[in-house]
Amino acid sequence: MSDPDAAALRMFGLDGRVAIVTGASSGLGASVARALAAFGARVAVVARRQDRLDGLAEEIGGLAVACDLSDSDRIGSVVPAVVEGLGPPEILVNAAGTMVNSERAESEPLEGVRRTLDLNLLAPLLLAQAAFPHMCAVGRGSVVNVSSISGRVGIPGIPQASYAASKAGLSGLTAELAVQWARHSIRVNTVAPGFFRSEITGPLYASERATEYLRRNTPLPREGSPDDIVGAVLWLAGDAGSYVTGQTVVVDGGWTAR
Numbered sequence: 001m002s003d004p005d006a007a008a009l010r011m012f013g014l015d016g017r018v019a020i021v022t023g024a025s026s027g028l029g030a031s032v033a034r035a036l037a038a039f040g041a042r043v044a045v046v047a048r049r050q051d052r053l054d055g056l057a058e059e060i061g062g063l064a065v066a067c068d069l070s071d072s073d074r075i076g077s078v079v080p081a082v083v084e085g086l087g088p089p090e091i092l093v094n095a096a097g098t099m100v101n102s103e104r105a106e107s108e109p110l111e112g113v114r115r116t117l118d119l120n121l122l123a124p125l126l127l128a129q130a131a132f133p134h135m136c137a138v139g140r141g142s143v144v145n146v147s148s149i150s151g152r153v154g155i156p157g158i159p160q161a162s163y164a165a166s167k168a169g170l171s172g173l174t175a176e177l178a179v180q181w182a183r184h185s186i187r188v189n190t191v192a193p194g195f196f197r198s199e200i201t202g203p204l205y206a207s208e209r210a211t212e213y214l215r216r217n218t219p220l221p222r223e224g225s226p227d228d229i230v231g232a233v234l235w236l237a238g239d240a241g242s243y244v245t246g247q248t249v250v251v252d253g254g255w256t257a258r
């Protein structure tokens with residue numbers, strides 16, 4: 001009989017692989033960075049808050065790369081810094097995200113729409129483009145984007161048109177990159193979480209009415225957390241997901257199954 005620990009390690013182990021995780025200064029990105037490191041990856045953590053990144057990089061033995069990813073002129077510095085500090089990246093997890101506007105669609109300010117699209121949709125594309133030649137050189141790669149259930153369904157009562165558009169855009173980008181890059185053994189997938197507590201959703205969870213609304217609309221009888229999402233990212237990042245590409249995997253406690 002084979003050793004189940006050894007089999008799990010073969011599927012999920014990431015020994016020596018270099019990973020980039022954006023949005024790693026808090027929330028889901030920080031959880032993903034810790035999980036990838038726990039499975040053996042050397043992880044570059046990317047966001048704006050240098051102090052948070054330094055602390056996490058020290059904790060997991062990784063590399064902190066501070067960058068405002070909504071500034072397309074500065075994104076070009078990220079991958080070269082990772083290559084220099086850790087080596088060529090094989091895994092890219094695009095978890096940085098924001099919801100700038102909370103107005104109804106008919107009055108969303110253009111500036112906020114642009115900032116949302118720049119960070120949530122353009123940055124993942126630019127980072128994937130920058131990682132592409134290194135993944136080709138290594139002979140394999142896995143890109144995991146983080147979208148949202150709001151890229152798939154409307155969320156009554158919580159206006160988020162540009163956010164939803166950016167997240168739906170990630171699924172289209174995912175399918176297209178997956179098809180174009182499959183010949184290089186680069187897989188591209190998206191994980192679409194449902195609601196969980198984080199800095200983005202802090203104001204929402206501060207309201208008992210909103211929390212009750214989320215509870216009512218989530219079939220599983222408990223709140224989600226970043227740890228509930230990390231498993232899907234790990235699966236897609238490593239060999240356990242080696243025949244999965246172009247997919248959007250929804251992890252939402254059943255919200256979109258209703």
Ligand SMILES: NC(=O)c1ccc[n+]([C@@H]2O[C@H](COP(=O)([O-])OP(=O)(O)OC[C@H]3O[C@@H](n4cnc5c(N)ncnc54)[C@H](OP(=O)(O)O)[C@@H]3O)[C@@H](O)[C@H]2O)c1
Pocket residue numbers: 022023024025026027028029046047048049050052067068069070071094095096097098119146147148149192193194195196197198199200201
């Ligand atoms: N929480 C939810 O219910 C939920 C549901 C579905 C999908 N998501 C998605 O999950 C991902 C993680 O979000 P979260 O909930 O964990 O929220 P979070 O704790 O607020 O994390 C957002 C991350 O993005 C980074 N970020 C924001 N603006 C940035 C910029 N201009 N440049 C670089 N990094 C930037 C933040 O770091 P800095 O501020 O240090 O830059 C932070 O690390 C996002 O893509 C979000 O859309 C969340």
